[in-house]
Amino acid sequence: MKPYIFITRKIPENLLTELYEVAEVKMWDHEDVPVPNDVLKKELEKADALFSLVSDPIRSEQLTNCPNLKVIANMAVGYDNIDVKLATSKGIVVCHTPDVLTDTTADLTFALLLATARRIPEATRYISNDEWNQWSPYLLAGTDVHHKTIGIVGMGRIGEAVARRAKGFDMNILYHNRSRKEEAEQKIGAKYCTFEELLEQSDYVVCLAPLTPETKELFDEQAFQQMKSSAIFINASRGGLVKEPALLEALQKGIIKGAGLDVFAEEPIRATHPLVQLPNVVAIPHIGSATVETRDAMAKMTVQNITRYLKGEQPIAAVNLKELGV
Incomplete structure (x- = not known):
């Protein structure tokens, strides 16, 4: 079976080609509405990878039951929305998108x-x-x-x-x-x-x-x-x-x-x-990296972080590989 990936916000389909090649992908199909917490928790119960945004809280409540989750890829340079310590304790790699923004x-x-x-x-x-x-x-x-x-x-x-x-x-x-x-x-x-x-x-x-x-x-x-x-x-x-x-x-x-x-x-x-x-x-409404060119680049890096890890390769940018001994 292919891995299962959940994406927490609507992302242009043309940027997700690599994900569709290696996994079954489901996307929260609302560009301006955050994924509800109950939906996110349900998706994490079966997801192998999560494509998240900085507005998505990924903490103890969300990570209570995620037996298959291997990687969380945040489409942001920051990752304070994620409990990295808890994710690390569960063996989950946390990725982000530095440099491009x-x-x-x-x-x-x-x-x-x-x-x-x-x-x-x-x-x-x-x-x-x-x-x-x-x-x-x-x-x-x-x-x-x-x-x-x-x-x-x-x-x-x-x-x-x-x-x-x-x-x-x-x-x-x-x-x-x-x-x-x-x-x-x-x-x-x-x-x-x-x-x-x-x-x-x-x-x-x-x-x-x-x-x-x-x-x-x-x-x-x-x-x-x-x-x-x-x-x-x-x-x-x-x-x-x-x-x-x-x-x-x-x-x-x-x-x-x-x-x-x-x-x-x-x-x-x-x-x-x-x-x-x-x-x-x-x-202004948190638009620091909000240009089409940069958001496309961030989405592409997030995709690559996920696909590389699922293929057994090192992600482009991960924050806890050393702690995981990878």
Whole structure:
């Protein structure tokens, strides 16, 4: 019998050819509706492989009864939606899609920074609401980006790509990371500093760190208090890195100047979310890697991660092979 693969969201059929060649494939046939938890649990009872998205929780509840499951392939660079430790204890390989989305996500991160700094969404609404009656010198005046200081928290592949873009704007580049990136320091001119130093010195604080137990709510009341009152905070990583009530208070009280947010603690958010209601916030719906080219590449890598493992080959990108002794 062929292995059985379940896909948790509608993916273009032309990208799944390799899966159909090696397995029986079932796909949740709704592009914009998450697979219900009861359906997912039922599918995992018989699946040999799971093609999942970052919005799918794959934790103890979902993994209670999955006797045949050999591989979970997440169509994302992050995998905080998966209980990797539990999966490893069950002998399940967890895969992801690094590299292919690096530049696309960096583009979006810098676009979010620019849009927030120059108040682009506000300006768009100003015209669409028919409020533009005359020109004035400080009409929707924003903040310069060039020659300012950017502080990047999380200097992984995406962080380095953002730093390269910042260099093109003649920005002073600071970064904080678990380890020094000496090559990036030499090539880009980035300067390593402590988290506290970065917060105190940066005009733009950009969060690109992974969500881990150590980084959960890293940006709390104290962190925002340490920033300049003119600072703009950008989060294109995970919402869980931010204590949202603390960010809301910092924005309402003028502790920091503004925020550009691609991610939130609970997603999706509604228009009534208090952060969305603030004029100094640019909020977008977790679209960091959302270009057709990159999403196609991510889907293809996810397919290859599954097919390679089912064929007895090493996946392109897996996060727990060492722990599994593979």
